[in-house]
Amino acid sequence: MTIFASTFFDLDVNVQLVVSGLALGAIYSVVALGFVLVEKSTAVLNLAVGEFLMLGSYFGVAFFMERQTNFFVGTFVITMIMALFGLVIHYGIMRPMVGQGFFAIVLATIGIATVIRAVVQMKFGPLEKGNLTALPTGTIEVAGANIRWVDIIVMLVVAASVGAFLAFYSLTRTGLHMRAVASNIEAAAGVGIDPDRAYAVTWAMAIGIAGLGGVMLGHFTPSINPGLAAIGLRAFPAAAIGGFTSVGGSIIGGLIVGVIEQLAGGHLGTKWREPVAFGILFLVLIFKPTGLFGQKDLERV
Amino acid sequence: MNDTIATEAPEDPQRPSVKRTPPARRALPFLVALASPVILDNIGWNPFGGWKILAGFIILIAVGWFAWSSAERDPDDPRLALKLWHRPDQRALSAMTCLVLVALPFILATDFDPPMDFPWNTWFRIVNYIVLFALGAGAFNLLAGYTGQLSMAHAAFLMIGTIVGAHIGIIWGQSFWLCIPIAAFAGAALGALFGLPALRLRGLYLMLATIGVHFIVLLIWKEYLVHYFGFGGVQFAAPNIPSWLHWIPGINSEDGEFLINTQFRWFWLNLAITSLGLLFIVNVIRSREGRAFAAVRDRDISATLLGINVARSKIVSFAISSAMVSVSGCLLSYYNRARSEDSFTLEQVLDYGIIIVVGGFMGIQGAIFGSIFFFALPMYFEWMREELPFISDIDFFSRYAGEVDLAIRGILVVVVLVWRPDGLAGLWQSAKAKLLRLFDSQAGTVQ
Numbered sequence: 001m002t003i004f005a006s007t008f009f010d011l012d013v014n015v016q017l018v019v020s021g022l023a024l025g026a027i028y029s030v031v032a033l034g035f036v037l038v039e040k041s042t043a044v045l046n047l048a049v050g051e052f053l054m055l056g057s058y059f060g061v062a063f064f065m066e067r068q069t070n071f072f073v074g075t076f077v078i079t080m081i082m083a084l085f086g087l088v089i090h091y092g093i094m095r096p097m098v099g100q101g102f103f104a105i106v107l108a109t110i111g112i113a114t115v116i117r118a119v120v121q122m123k124f125g126p127l128e129k130g131n132l133t134a135l136p137t138g139t140i141e142v143a144g145a146n147i148r149w150v151d152i153i154v155m156l157v158v159a160a161s162v163g164a165f166l167a168f169y170s171l172t173r174t175g176l177h178m179r180a181v182a183s184n185i186e187a188a189a190g191v192g193i194d195p196d197r198a199y200a201v202t203w204a205m206a207i208g209i210a211g212l213g214g215v216m217l218g219h220f221t222p223s224i225n226p227g228l229a230a231i232g233l234r235a236f237p238a239a240a241i242g243g244f245t246s247v248g249g250s251i252i253g254g255l256i257v258g259v260i261e262q263l264a265g266g267h268l269g270t271k272w273r274e275p276v277a278f279g280i281l282f283l284v285l286i287f288k289p290t291g292l293f294g295q296k297d298l299e300r301v
Numbered sequence: 302m303n304d305t306i307a308t309e310a311p312e313d314p315q316r317p318s319v320k321r322t323p324p325a326r327r328a329l330p331f332l333v334a335l336a337s338p339v340i341l342d343n344i345g346w347n348p349f350g351g352w353k354i355l356a357g358f359i360i361l362i363a364v365g366w367f368a369w370s371s372a373e374r375d376p377d378d379p380r381l382a383l384k385l386w387h388r389p390d391q392r393a394l395s396a397m398t399c400l401v402l403v404a405l406p407f408i409l410a411t412d413f414d415p416p417m418d419f420p421w422n423t424w425f426r427i428v429n430y431i432v433l434f435a436l437g438a439g440a441f442n443l444l445a446g447y448t449g450q451l452s453m454a455h456a457a458f459l460m461i462g463t464i465v466g467a468h469i470g471i472i473w474g475q476s477f478w479l480c481i482p483i484a485a486f487a488g489a490a491l492g493a494l495f496g497l498p499a500l501r502l503r504g505l506y507l508m509l510a511t512i513g514v515h516f517i518v519l520l521i522w523k524e525y526l527v528h529y530f531g532f533g534g535v536q537f538a539a540p541n542i543p544s545w546l547h548w549i550p551g552i553n554s555e556d557g558e559f560l561i562n563t564q565f566r567w568f569w570l571n572l573a574i575t576s577l578g579l580l581f582i583v584n585v586i587r588s589r590e591g592r593a594f595a596a597v598r599d600r601d602i603s604a605t606l607l608g609i610n611v612a613r614s615k616i617v618s619f620a621i622s623s624a625m626v627s628v629s630g631c632l633l634s635y636y637n638r639a640r641s642e643d644s645f646t647l648e649q650v651l652d653y654g655i656i657i658v659v660g661g662f663m664g665i666q667g668a669i670f671g672s673i674f675f676f677a678l679p680m681y682f683e684w685m686r687e688e689l690p691f692i693s694d695i696d697f698f699s700r701y702a703g704e705v706d707l708a709i710r711g712i713l714v715v716v717v718l719v720w721r722p723d724g725l726a727g728l729w730q731s732a733k734a735k736l737l738r739l740f741d742s743q744a745g746t747v748q
Contacts, residue, residue, distance in 0.1 A: 045505055047651070093715060100722045102504065103451060107658040108718045110651050114711030118704040233647065236509045244505070275520040282513030285506055286498060 016146065017266040018259055023151035023220060025238075025258020026158035030213035031231065032238035032250035033162065034206035040245055041182040041202040044094060045106045048113035050232015052207055056082060056214015057132075057224045058120050064134040064218075071134040075157075075215050082211025086203035094203070095196070117226055128225035132218040154216045161212055162251055165205065169247065178202055234261075237281035243291025253291070320374040330368035330392075334400035337364075342407045357404065361397055368396035385583065390737055406568045425564035427680050429571055431672045433633050436575040438656040438668035440625030443582050445654075446662045447591065448618040449598030450499050454511040455650040457495070457518035458488050458623045462630025463640055464525055467535050470635075477540035477635060481574070484631040485624040492623020499615045503601075515647060523642050534641030537634055540570070567636055574632060578625050579665050585621060586665075594618050655710075659717050661726025670725040678713070679706045 031049055038046045056078060063074040089112065097105055135153050139146040169175040180188040181198040189195050217231065218224050235250075238257045242249025257277055264276040284291060337360060372389035373381060381387050386395045409425045437459070445451050465484040469475045498510040526535065539562035542552060552559050561570055585591045593614045596604035601611045634640050652675065660671020683706070686698050698705055721728055 039505075045508075093719060096719045097722075100718070101662065103445065103654070103662065104658055104718050104722055107651075107654055108715050110655065111711045111714035111718065114714065115708050118706075118708035118711060122701045122704045122708075233512070236512060240506075240509055271520065271523060274516045278513040278516035282498075282510050282517070285502055285510040285513070289502060289506055 013266065014263070017262045019147045020151050021259035021262030022255060023148075023154045023258070024262060025255035026155045027213050027217050027220060027231070027254075028234045028238045028258050029162065029251040029254025030158055030209055030216070031235040032242065032254045033165070033247065034210040034213070035232075035235040036239050036242070036244060036247055036250040037202055037206045037209075039239070040247070041178060042094065042199050043102075044109065045102070046109050046206070047106055047232070048109040048116065049206075049210055049235055050229035051113040051116040052082065052085070052210035053214040053217060053232055054226060054229040055085075055116055055120060056211035057218035057221075057228055058124055058214075059211065060132045060134075060215045060218040061124065061129050061224055064132050065129065069134075074134065075212065078215055079208045079212050082214075083204040083208035086205070086207030087200055089207065090200045090203040094199070113229070117229065121226060126226070128223040130223060131221055132215070132224070135219050150219050154220055157216060158213075161209070165209065166248065168205075174198075174201055234277060237277045237284075239291075240281050240284050241291055243293045246291065246293035249291060249293030252293070319377070320372075322371050322373055326371050327373065327392075330364050330371060330396045331399055333367065334364045334396045335403055338400065338404035338407050361400055364400050365393040365397045369393040383587070385587070390733070402572060406565050410565050424680065425568070427676045429564055429567050429636065431669075431676050432568070432571040432575050433629060433636060434653075434656065434672040434675065435669045436578045437626050437629040437633075438653055438660070438672055439579050439582050439665050440622040440629070441653050442657045442663070442665065442668050443585065443594075443625075444618055444622035446657060446664075446667070447586060447598065448594040448615065450496075450615060450618060451504065451508040452496075452499075452511045452619070452622075453508055453647070453650050454495055454514040454518070454623075455626060455653050456645045456647065457511075457515045458492065458626040459630030459633065459649070460518050460522040460645050461488055461491055461623075462627035462632075463535075463634040463644075464522065465627070466537065466631040466634050467530070467640075470537065471535065472529060476543070478543075480631050480635075481628055484627045488627025488630075489620040489624035492627075493616050493620040495623070496616050496619025499619065500612050512647070515650070519645065522645065526640075526642055532642070534639055534644075535634075537638050537640070539638075540635060571632065571636070574628065578628065579668075582621075582625070583665055590614070590617060655714055659714055659724055661724030664726060666729065667724055667726040670729065674713075674725060675710075679710065682706055682709060 031053055034052075035046055035049045038044055059078045059081065060074070063069040063078060064071070069077070093108055093112070094105070097108060136149045139148050140152070141147070169178065177188070177193045177198045178201060180191075180193055181195045182202075185195050188198070214228075217228060221228065234254075234257060238254035239250045240253070241256055242251070242253030257280070260280065261273045261277050265273040268276075369389045369392060372392040373387065374389070375381055386392050405428060406425075409428065437455070441452075441455055462484040465487050466477075466480045469480045469483055470477055495511070495514045498514075499507055502510055526532075529535075539560040542559040542561065544558070546552070547559060561567055586594070593604065593609045596607060596609055597611055597614045597618075604611050604614070637644075656671035656675050657667055658671070659674050660669065661667025683702070685692050686702065686705075692698060717724065723730075
């Protein structure tokens, strides 16, 4: 049995895999960003993040495929709708559940995920849709490799929006409030910051970002189906590599996971993608639980 | 000196009086509960069909009252509180549960006309799944709820049980009865191995590491399946009770073999293994080991100060839970008859999570209530959709049957978690406490 295909050392194949891995990784980063943001601020492990991503893709179907909306307008509207969902989740579910156990809240997010999956299948049917085509679909040749325009644009859009988010997070007053609440909620409340509002903004931004990622994913994948929600699981290795407490680290972690996964899938066969990604997760957690950029939290007994 | 004072103290009317009953008297209601459905079935009295359901209820109440009145009470004996099912209400309920469980297959196997076409016969499969999933959920609860180690490698152990069952039962052609203990040992050994990350990681981190375990075992399962059975998946044969056991009453051998291939026969096997497994878990929880698990859950560093070997506790918890899950995986595979590449998903782990959290995070009751919630409710909705006049008229429900069920389940999970954090078991406990106060003014004091 040959484990490696003969294309293992071909430059153009590897360039192609790396570029598409970077595009995939950009989507993973977006997912991981939304995940880490919620985890860090509100200590809620949002397992529904993949379903929100899928919901974003299906909103893309509704806007770009069925209504032929302009790409920028459609993306903006989808992000806003998803942000609204984030507010609903915060005020409707997460706030009444404050003080409950970690696993109960995780299960509540799974309940949300179940509802989203059911509603999406009711509205759009169980059959898969073709991918979105609101972006240019051709390829460009770089260093002998055919690179899809979609990959490049996905990376650019994700870079721009993540940059905008990081600027918001680190420069504005609301972003400062979010960081303060994430770092120490009692102290933040003590100096007059409203944690409830900061949580609401966090949820809105996290879900809005997931919706944006969903639109990008809809352009990137060959077909849109309810199984896309499985991508949400990749937020975990990405976030683990970055360290769960680092917002910036999750982006780099997402890129690393995307590239490694595409390389493993291209050279070893697609069934190796998940084991490789989660094997990395396992090793990182065992040997460096704080990830590359995370900070070690001290605990009092 | 104190003894004389205690004996001469005036009788307090608020305190439950001392009551001693001989063991035979205490065991009698349970024997009646276990035997009466079988006897009624054997004398041809089609049990509980039609109007006789009233007679069934009378027997049920009688058994409950019998067990209640024969319970031991002694508020000054601390050893009594350590016994399983010592309180009158617990004894009554467990005797009634025994009766219901033994009578259930006989009821489900008869085809009487139920009111409003309630589909009893199709419920047999659901009941079997509830019994099987209760074992896996109870084991999950021991690990996640009782020891506080959130593991997502649950489906991985289902896979390990299935691999053991397939390899010993099919490739090596050995008996099914050999698969179950070997699945338990394999599950325990691999559970101790995969539990090693728990020594370093906690909470969220452990959960994610065990997701890694899940995907690694999933790859092994897929490779195993393709290597030995091809892409079509594996087909399990019905287990066979060996001929030297055919003297047991109730086993009537047709041409020398007795296959467990009907829902009725499966029920007894599932019930026996699940009862033993859950009893084992309950006894672990009551023992020193179980109290150490609870200490590790509450604060592992404080547990070390109490002299508890935290590493050992975590590993033992992983091993016990994994052994149970592996057995339930082996049984489930034989019960399902077919397993393919896509039989085990991460969603299954989340299903078990829903079962234990909706049912109640701690205790075995939660696992049972959660399994009933998880399986019986969709069935009930299906019946409502087809038979109830107002609901079956709505075209939307019948067109999107599966999706509506999924949505209702998701909404119910969120509602239960927001409204009742201790789950259905907590709901049951508070309802029971209220009910008991009606019967017995002393019930609230004996906790």
